[in-house]
Amino acid sequence: xxxxxxxxxxxxxxxxxxxxxxxxxxxxxxxxxxxxxxxxxxxxxxxxxxxxxxxxxxxxxxxxxxxxxxxxxxxxxxxxxxxxxxxxxxxxxxxxxxxxxxxxxxxxxxxxxxxxxxxxxxxxxxxxxxxxxxxxxxxxxxxxxxxxxxxxxxxxxxxxxxxxxxxxxxxxxxxxxxxxxxxxxxxxxxxxxxxxxxxxxxxxxxxxxxxxxxxxxxxxxxxxxxxxxxxxxxxxxxxxxxxxxxxxxxxxx
Numbered sequence: 488x489x490x491x492x493x494x495x496x497x498x499x500x501x502x503x504x505x506x507x508x509x510x511x512x513x514x515x516x517x518x519x520x521x522x523x524x525x526x527x528x529x530x531x532x533x534x535x536x537x538x539x540x541x542x543x544x545x546x547x548x549x550x551x552x553x554x555x556x557x558x559x560x561x562x563x564x565x566x567x568x569x570x571x572x573x574x575x576x577x578x579x580x581x582x583x584x585x586x587x588x589x590x591x592x593x594x595x596x597x598x599x600x601x602x603x604x605x606x607x608x609x610x611x612x613x614x615x616x617x618x619x620x621x622x623x624x625x626x627x628x629x630x631x632x633x634x635x636x637x638x639x640x641x642x643x644x645x646x647x648x649x650x651x652x653x654x655x656x657x658x659x660x661x662x663x664x665x666x667x668x669x670x671x672x673x674x675x676x677x678x679x680x681x682x683x684x685x686x687x688x689x690x691x692x693x694x695x696x697x698x699x700x701x702x703x704x705x706x707x708x709x710x711x712x713x714x715x716x717x718x719x720x721x722x723x724x725x726x727x728x729x730x731x732x733x734x735x736x737x738x739x740x
Contacts, residue, residue: 488524489727491515491547491580496548497727498719502587507618508557509586510722511542517571519580523547525730528720530712532581534566535736537573543696543732545579551582551596551716564671588666588715589620593723596665596710597622599714600684612662612674621664621671623680632702635682645739648688648705652694658682658702663712669703676701686711687740709738 495515499505504513531552540548554567563571570703574581589596592608601608601624611619630638635658636649662675663684669692670729676699683701686708697702717733724731 488522488704490578491519491521491523494547494727495582496522497586498582498723501722502584502591502719504584504587504718506587507590511553511585513584513587514582515580516553516555516583517574517579517581519574520546520578523529525581525732526718526720526723527732527734529734529736530709530716530738531736532570532583533736534570534573536734537570537579539734539736540579541573543734545732547580547582548582549573549716549719551583551584551585551588551712553581553585556658570739584716584719585659588719589712590618591715594715594718596712596715597663599718600663600665600711603714604638604684606661608688610722612671612678621662621668621674623660623662623675623678625660629657630675631655631657632682635702639684639704643706643710645707647707648703650688650703650705652702653697654700656681656700656702665715666708669705672696672701673699674701683705684711707738708740710718 523546527545527548529536533549604625607622612621613619632651639647658681660680661682662680666686669685673684684704688705720731
């Protein structure tokens with residue numbers, strides 16, 4: 488068990504949210520009880536995750552997608568009121584880490600996805616930017632687009648969307664950005680990278696992949712971002728001797 492202030496300081500020191508400009512506040516978003524022993528981790532602070540945290544009698548929730556996004560209404564009513572009221576009524580702390588949890592070199596979503604797909608990280612996709620949200624790497628052995636799509640399907644337990652280039656070339660180098668990072672595909676193609684992976688796809692992505700000779704894989708926003716918060720929770724359980732439960736709320740998006 489540890490004080491919530493000490494806990495937040497530990498996670499902030501680990502993820503260093505002050506290094507990167509983000510779209511929502513990182514760290515403690517909703518204050519709860521002042522001592523933390525049990526934590527529930529999950530991708531998004533949905534009602535279903537909060538309800539499970541209540542069942543688990545958790546002292547805190549840690550998510551990748553929290554609240555108070557830029558351009559979001561300030562009004563607390565409806566769905567937002569129900570979620571926040573449940574947290575306050577049950578005295579549960581809500582911690583959220585967005586981009587800091589994407590870019591962490593070990594625990595981050597990108598690092599964890601790369602490890603899951605056996606991709607060796609070689610550096611940032613944005614040259615000379617060590618805090619690049621998108622990164623790049625390479626496979627130990629060259630493979631086909633079809634074979635790599637099957638690997639994604641197997642490892643993430645969902646069917647990915649594969650848009651091959653007209654050449655259907657083999658894949659050795661790969662760039663990726665979990666979640667809604669599909670717009671980095673052009674930067675990857677400009678650097679001659681063979682494939683790009685993200686969670687989501689846009690209408691224009693198909694044309695970019697075909698015309699710029701790069702494989703594109705959309706593997707799901709939720710599916711590609713399960714692994715950072717899960718790894719963070721496992722780290723906290725080991726290093727701080729806290730009880731941590733990862734709850735994966737199904738989401739096909």
